[in-house]
Amino acid sequence: MATDAPPPEASTDAPPAQPDTEAFVAMQESGEFGELRRAYRSFAFPLTIAFVLWYLLYVLLSNYAGGFMGTKVYSNINVAFVFGLAQFVTTFLIAWFYSRHAAAELDPKAEAIKSRMEADA
């Protein structure tokens, strides 16, 4: 557990008992781990591609669609400015969205595997 005040003694960095390689290979090939891998990858990978493309769209529009980006939306606020702020908003939203997914779908699966493998080691 995390504590705000570090204990006075030097911390030891001894990791928990390590399972052997066969145990890891067996786990990697198990359906349970496959499920965790799928739950992680099928969420994180498409989302990464999506935000990188969305960001590249912004960079490319800035470069090659100056007229459109310069269109005034309200007084001195133009499309470019709105686009820039939208990047901030989507970044905050994606971070929140991923963390919610991780807490609900990934953490319980990961913890189950971790506690069992460390107990068996």
Next chain:
Amino acid sequence: MSAAYHSHTAVQLAATSSTTEHRPLIITLFAVFVAATLGITVWAGRQTRSASDFYAGGRQFTAFQNGLAVSGDYMSAASFLGIAGAIALFGYDGFLYSIGFLVAWLVALLLVAEPLRNSGRYTMGDVLAYRMRQRPVRTASGVSTIIVSIFYLLAQMAGAGVLVSLLLGITSDAGKILIVALVGVLMIVYVTIGGMKGTTWVQMVKAVLLIAGALLMTFLVLLKFDFNISDLLGTAAEKSGHGAAFLEPGLKYGATGTSKLDFLSLGIALVLGTAGLPHILIRFYTVPTAKAARKSVNWAIGIIGAFYLMTIALGFGAAALIGPDEIKAKNPAGNAAAPQLAEYLGGVGTTGGAVLLAVISAVAFATILAVVAGLTLASSSSFAHDIYANVIRKGKATEKEEMRAARWATVLIGAVAIVLGAFARDMNVAGLVALAFAVAASANLPTILYSLFWKRFTTQGALWSIYGGLASSVILVLFSPVVSGNPKTSMFKGVDFAWFPLENPGLISIPLGFLLGWVGSLLSKEEPDKGKYAELEVKSLTGVGAH
């Protein structure tokens, strides 16, 4: 034209006299910060006994503490001085930095932070070398860590030089070099005595100071415009002399097809660089679990995002209230815009102005010192843990010997930074940091991602990717206008050996890094180690057996 010239000279004279008058105040504030952080360092040093304390702060920081420290490590002189200056001079094009630097955190959050925390111990090399032949991959990882960190250090040293000449009126080369040397000595002290624990606390203090300083200035800028952002932008556009174009993309990068490619190259480097920066990656080891690492990235995204939103007010505020002529007169790359704005907001020539200038400059100085300490720690950790302990001593060094090597490496890297710092004075610090991002994205990110997610990745693939990405990005920079050929902004003025047209190499070197990792693996004679990959993959997603 001549009236503008005279008023500008008058303001400069006023600024100089107030600077001289209030020099004791500025020096006092600097001294208070230095004394406070040295106190923290000594306190942290007393609790630093094991290698885990030195490298990873004992892994006892909370997610919020580490989130603050990550923000502190990330919001460098580039963010504060560089972006404010870039927006003040180039308007909207400067804003790209803020956006890219922030969006980049999603790569770290979604793909890197948690797996790294789960499967590594002290350095980036722990993860890169996990499935591979240890010695060659650890060497490559150490070399890459040190080179990326030195690029980043260069930017911080350039920022330090600017601040000092602005604040203390020191214009002689000897004086500037003396200050750069002082920064170097301080960072050596922070890192050798305080290790990761001391450095983390220094980052936290600095992050709080920086956010507070930026909030205060943002508030004062907005107050001048009755909290009407459109008004602020309009005045900035008018004062810039560019009109509406100042608020549109293209002022800095829109001139030619080449400069547009430069913009694209910069954009890619910014978004892919963060997750390959060693001094950021080792921060994830300071918390107890991967879940805490995730939470600390979320905190960092919130804090950093808020800060970059404020750069809009700082940059456009400097353009609107100071104007490009005076900003360029102080520093051609705009690095002095933020402190100039602080003085203006407090009232030029008044005590208020001097106090605000001193406070904001002390904040910027704190920013530089803290980031420099973080960078030095990352390089010396990697030298001691990857190169010394695992390559030179083949894993037989004791913890004591490893920590001694780390401390000596710190002294050496500090010395290198001091020497290089003297060369980078007139370059925009945001541009310099962008180079570090390009090198990190080319050399480190492909190997990190392949190691974690691609089962056919091999030692040869890792080496091709790291050395190929590293060499291509560094060579392209060496022969770019950043180093020579531009009489105003190049590192070496008056010579021209540039043949690569772009200032940022990312567009070429990042795809090359990915490509080399893939081709190198496919062509390799050796089979990937399936057992090791099973260990790494299961550990990285679950934290089984994590330190």
